[in-house]
Amino acid sequence: MSKPKLGIFSLTGCGGDQLQILNMEDQLLDLVSRFDIVDFQEGSSRKVDGDIDIAFVEGTVSTEHDLKKLKEIRARSNVLIALGNCAIEGCIQSMRNGETTLSERLKDVYGVEEGFFDAKLSKPITEYVDVEFSIPGCPVEKEETLRGITSLLHGDSPPYYSYPVCVECKLNEYPCVIVEEGKPCLGPLIRAGCNARCPSLGLDCIGCRGPVEGAENFAAEYQMLLDKGYTKQDIMNRLRVFCGELGDDFLGGGDDE
Amino acid sequence: MTESLYKVITKEELSQFGYALRETGTIYAPVKTSKESHSFKQVDTLTEADLEYHRTMIPPKKFFISPKETIFTFNKEKEEYNETPAVNEPLVLFGVHPCDINALNLLAKVYLESFTDKYYSERRENTTIIGISCTPDEYCFCKSTGTDYAREGFELFLHDIGDRYLVRVGSLKGYNLLQKHASLFREVTEEDLSLYRQAEKKRLASFTKSLEMSGxxxxxxxxxxxxxxxxxxxxxxxxxxxxxxxxxxxxxxxxxxxxxxxxxxxxxxxxxxxxxxxxxxxxxxxxxxxxxxxxxxxxxxxxxxxxxxxxxxxxxxxxxxxxxxxxxxxxxxxxxxxxxx
Incomplete structure (x- = not known):
């Protein structure tokens, strides 16, 4: 049986998710030997056209060029996986979506209102194409990515985290920074899988892995933080950092003063 | 005179008992880990423990059903699988509260009766539980649930009665421990009983939270x-x-x-x-x-x-x-x- 064809692509973003794959130093050779790598910008200059069995796409669609590239990848790929939070939820690049327009931003930063390259409002790839799976994180976790790729090789769906960071805090016995210190931790909303890395250091979760799928507790988190004395602006800014593109579903709690 | 199943140990001698217990197993006791949390952690001596704690965030069930663990590994080609051994070392859980002992008693029924969980079973076998009395805080309502007293599910139970502990035996293993370290314990006096009465009265009066369970x-x-x-x-x-x-x-x-x-x-x-x-x-x-x-x-x-x-x-x-x-x-x-x- 020939090796599955694997493509790892970047749109607009920091490239950190591809880098995490390269960072799997102990497994990298074993990993790449199991695939025919047709595209991996950060790992090789080799590029092969044609159909792809599994494509990973990181980054947001922030230019017309990104969109064209994404649609081409989708058309070539059997399974497309959104890699990292840019691709899934828009991440930092989308943090002001719904608050400021693209023209306003272009004016602020470049002094022109339009026509700067072919810039578009940054959106996750899930806004434009269907994806079969996603692997969250900013950047993605090496272990989770490896398990995801291994599952696909084995013919399974990649494992995913349906529960929030709080679970990992408890399993590791990390003291709760909300209960004990009143910190504005987003852990109750955010997908586990990081092994509660920030709370393990006494820091509050800032939400880099995006919300748990189907989470229904945004309003509860918002109200809890208001009750602790945080202002609407504090809370909204914090929620927007990684999840601005989620719009009203996510930020809906902020409608009431 | 029949030998009493109640003994007394002074707080001073307790540390010696703690030291001696290291022969029985690795000692885990409540240790303050943050502003509001305690955790059962490995200690060398009881001076590292905070025996006047209110509660650990994670209950002692973690010693029997691990928060996360690998149950077995497998190898498809060799058609074999290897179970993870349940027990690495005998444990002494020192300073477990009555609510937690009662909780473990129920877990034991769940994990041991219909379908025996070998991890729970082997770990419980290899664990010595030393209970300790406590003073309720604003969250405690074990008096309402009838779980502020442990009848069974421990080896020894220590009731704090001032500068000493009244020691209650809960199992044969506990009895044997007393025998083994007999020189550290003495018989109960009238004064001890009187102190126990006072301590219980004070403890029962200090509950601020209650819940009527009837119906x-x-x-x-x-x-x-x-x-x-x-x-x-x-x-x-x-x-x-x-x-x-x-x-x-x-x-x-x-x-x-x-x-x-x-x-x-x-x-x-x-x-x-x-x-x-x-x-x-x-x-x-x-x-x-x-x-x-x-x-x-x-x-x-x-x-x-x-x-x-x-x-x-x-x-x-x-x-x-x-x-x-x-x-x-x-x-x-x-x-x-x-x-x-």
Whole structure:
């Protein structure tokens, strides 16, 4: 049986998710030997056209060029996986979506209102194409990515985290920074899988892995933080950092003063 | 004269007993780990422990059902699998409160009776439990649940009666421990008994939280459609903390993982929570408890139901003390009772 064809692509973003794959130093050779790598910008200059069995796409669609590239990848790929939070939820690049327009931003930063390259409002790839799976994180976790790729090789769906960071805090016995210190931790909303890395250091979760799928507790988190004395602006800014593109579903709690 | 099953040890001599217990096993005792939390941690001497603690965030069930563990590894080509040994070393859990001992007694029934969990079974066999009395804080309501006294499920129990402990024997293993270290213990005097009476009186009078249990299960049964579930469901963060800190919750999740070689792999299990959305999700996509209100109702009903003549809750107060949203379990049940508005 020939090796599955694997493509790892970047749109607009920091490239950190591809880098995490390269960072799997102990497994990298074993990993790449199991695939025919047709595209991996950060790992090789080799590029092969044609159909792809599994494509990973990181980054947001922030230019017309990104969109064209994404649609081409989708058309070539059997399974497309959104890699990292840019691709899934828009991440930092989308943090002001719904608050400021693209023209306003272009004016602020470049002094022109339009026509700067072919810039578009940054959106996750899930806004434009269907994806079969996603692997969250900013950047993605090496272990989770490896398990995801291994599952696909084995013919399974990649494992995913349906529960929030709080679970990992408890399993590791990390003291709760909300209960004990009143910190504005987003852990109750955010997908586990990081092994509660920030709370393990006494820091509050800032939400880099995006919300748990189907989470229904945004309003509860918002109200809890208001009750602790945080202002609407504090809370909204914090929620927007990684999840601005989620719009009203996510930020809906902020409608009431 | 028959030998009494009650003894006395002074607080000074307790540290010597702690030292001597190292022959019995590795000692774990409550240690202060942060502003509000204690944890059962390995200690060399009892001076590292805080025996006047109120509660550990994670209950001692962690020693019997590990929060996360690999149950076995497998190798497809060789058609073999290797179970992870349950026990690495004998343990001494020093300073376990009555609520937690009672919680372990119920867990033992669940994990040992119909289908024996070998991990639980072997670990319990290899563990020596030394209980200790405590003073309730604002979250404790174990007096209401009838779990402020441990009848069984420990080797020795220490009642703090001032500058000394009244020692109660709970098992043959405990009796043998007393025999082995007989020089550290002495017989009970009238004065000790008098001190025990006073200490109990003081302890019982210091509860500030209470919950009337009589008829509670009936009221819960008939409150299925109460607006209370929506009211608290809206506050609930669905984070699972209440279950994960509960000494009586016993749900776990099992997952298999295969390695990149597609040949070897492992089965892992970890604690799980009925407050998490996926808990009620079944094949075909239906979720029996899709909303936070439904999950909260399910949890409170589970905790409020009778099991082995006791409720599924031991009144330790953890779920309220460690709820980030500040939801008070007792307050919900007081509303169900109509005791408060």
């Amino acid at each position: 509670l299960q009936d009221m819960l049964d008939m409150s299925y459609n109460s607006p209370i579930w929506e009211e608290y469901g809206e506050k609930c963060l669905c984070c699972g903390s209440c279950n994960l800190v509960c000494p009586r919750c016993r749900c776990y999740d099992v997952q298999d993982y295969i390695d990149l070689n597609l040949n070897t792999g492992q089965r892992e299990r970890k604690w799980y929570s009925c407050m998490l959305k996926e808990h009620g999700l079944v094949a075909g996509g239906h979720n029996f408890r899709a909303t936070s209100a439904e999950r909260l109702r399910n949890r409170v009903n589970c905790k409020g139901s009778l099991k082995e003549d006791m409720t599924n809750c031991v009144g330790c107060g953890r779920c309220s003390a460690y709820c980030p949203a500040g939801i008070d379990y007792v307050e919900i049940l007081q509303k169900i009772r109509g005791d408060i508005e």
